[in-house]
Amino acid sequence: MTPILPGATIGFLGGGQLGRMTAFAARSMGYDIQVLDPDAACAARAVASRTITAPFDDIAAAVELAKSCDVVTLEIEQIHPDVLDAVAEHTALRPGRAPVYIIQDRIRQKEWLHAQGFPLGAFVAAASAADVEAAVREHGACIAKSTHGGYDGRGQVRLREPEQAADAWEALGGRTCLVEKMVSIDYEISVMVARRPGGEMAVYPPSRNHHTSGILTWAVIPAVIAPEMSEKAQSLASAITERIGIVGLLAVECFVTTEGELLVNELAPRPHNTYHHSERGLATSQFEQLVRAVCDLPLGSTEVHAPSAIVNLLGEVWLQHEPPHTTHALQVPGSRLHLYGKAGARGGRKMGHLSAVGESAQQALGRVLESYRRLSPETIASFDVHEPVLARSTN
Ligand SMILES: Nc1ncnc2c1ncn2[C@@H]1O[C@H](COP(=O)(O)OP(=O)(O)O)[C@@H](O)[C@H]1O
Ligand SMILES: [Mg+2]
Known part of the structure; x- marks a missing residue:
């Protein structure tokens, strides 16, 4: 494999602080930087020679980024798989679609780790408020987590009693969620x-x-x-x-x-x-x-x-x-x-x-x-x- 040498352009899906700090490091090494982010005022903008302002499910925008970059990486895992595929058609996408796809859904990620035999606390994929309630009855205190988009503790509800299940289900938008036993x-x-x-x-x-x-x-x-x-x-x-x-x-x-x-x-x-x-x-x-x-x-x-x-x-x-x-x-x-x-x-x-x-x-x-x-x-x-x-x- 040929290395991508300084002078080349690195593209970032996501221009938050992680992209910004990586871009600083890349700049120090002599790379050029381009960024795609929904926010025109994103943190990495100051370090990039070009910022494309578009949502993370905009395939055309991602292809535009890919076409002008020697490699595309990401600083956020919530990128639509079709976008990842489209980028990979035009340039090197690192990390690739497969690991990002597993990780971006909390249930898929837990089930993959479980199937591979890695050590995890007890968890349940809950498809209804009744499932959430059953999980709390079985495991005691739990945390319900939305499958997508949660970070910094957002998209999470802590439950102590089975009676809190309906409210937790509602708070997470009434969608399938991950329920984890509260680990000591x-x-x-x-x-x-x-x-x-x-x-x-x-x-x-x-x-x-x-x-x-x-x-x-x-x-x-x-x-x-x-x-x-x-x-x-x-x-x-x-x-x-x-x-x-x-x-x-x-x-x-x-x-x-x-x-x-x-x-x-x-x-x-x-x-x-x-x-x-x-x-x-x-x-x-x-x-x-x-x-x-x-x-x-x-x-x-x-x-x-x-x-x-x-x-x-x-x-x-x-x-x-x-x-x-x-x-x-x-x-x-x-x-x-x-x-x-x-x-x-x-x-x-x-x-x-x-x-x-x-x-x-x-x-x-x-x-x-x-x-x-x-x-x-x-x-x-x-x-x-x-x-x-x-x-x-x-x-
Ligand atoms: N099952 C759990 N038992 C106890 N604490 C937890 C559990 N899940 C999450 N937490 C606490 O909440 C923090 C954030 O949860 P995490 O699942 O890592 O979500 P985020 O994506 O927001 O980082 C953890 O670092 C831990 O302190
Ligand atoms: Mg975490």
Whole structure:
């Protein structure tokens, strides 16, 4: 296979912050960037030489992108399969249709993982409110998730009692949904894997992640977990990557239960919020790694040079009475501010993140949370953003 060398053009289906950060990395390496996104003011626009404004089911627009790009990748999995097929007819599409098709439907994804024998919590595909009710009767507390389009905890309803099934069914639009047993989580980790067209893979060390109401609050690397768990998670993620045959990146989100069991939560065929710290202390950022993988260049080292952490900045930071105290926040040693250039702060909208490096994971996390505290003391008070002691769990 011939590599796609600098000077070539990379196309992105999706121009959000993941596309923007990958585009920055690609630009640094000498590639040109084109983007397709429904929002004319998308975050990646500033980095692209051309932005096509069209919905993700617009085949003609996607073909236009494909025809002027040497390779097309994506930063969002909700792209209609017909669009993926149309792109693949005109240029290299990486990742390809097959893994994206499996991943983009939560039920299809869970059923595929189950059929391949990967470890999962209990789940049910519910086709009616009665199915949701039966699932809660059988499993106790559950989370119902819409099959498509849910992210950052959106499109999810938590249920404690079977009586809540009808409301949950309605809230999810009265459509077939995935119902998962609520897992008793000790901690959450993710593992990022990159894979080239010929099958060469690079596996990152796990990231330890904390969510508040289904949305990522902070992530830190190294994860400070038992080395055996780290290795187990890395081999699980590599096995999934190989089996699904993806080219590009695959993020594998995992739960470690209070019983010490490692379970797959979900997959993402693209850069992932939990690896934004890879831009700071790792030999190769996830964004550069995606460029290398889809251009069929040698993959970079996944070594952690400095423990690194990030905290997400949601729209709430800009909706407070006081504007954020940027100067004060950036006085924290090792900290950096990343903003995605999005106009219009809304509650829950990811506007940027803070990052920090440190001598230990604990110090990096402490620094980034201190930076956040200084940036927006009002916001931190209203969020569950505590700093845990990253002691090695027995699990
Ligand atoms: N079955 C579950 N048991 C316990 N917590 C869960 C479960 N499913 C999701 N969560 C929590 O909600 C978060 C977001 O859910 P997830 O399915 O990953 O959706 P999203 O696509 O929004 O990331 C998870 O990271 C976890 O903290
Ligand atoms: Mg998730």
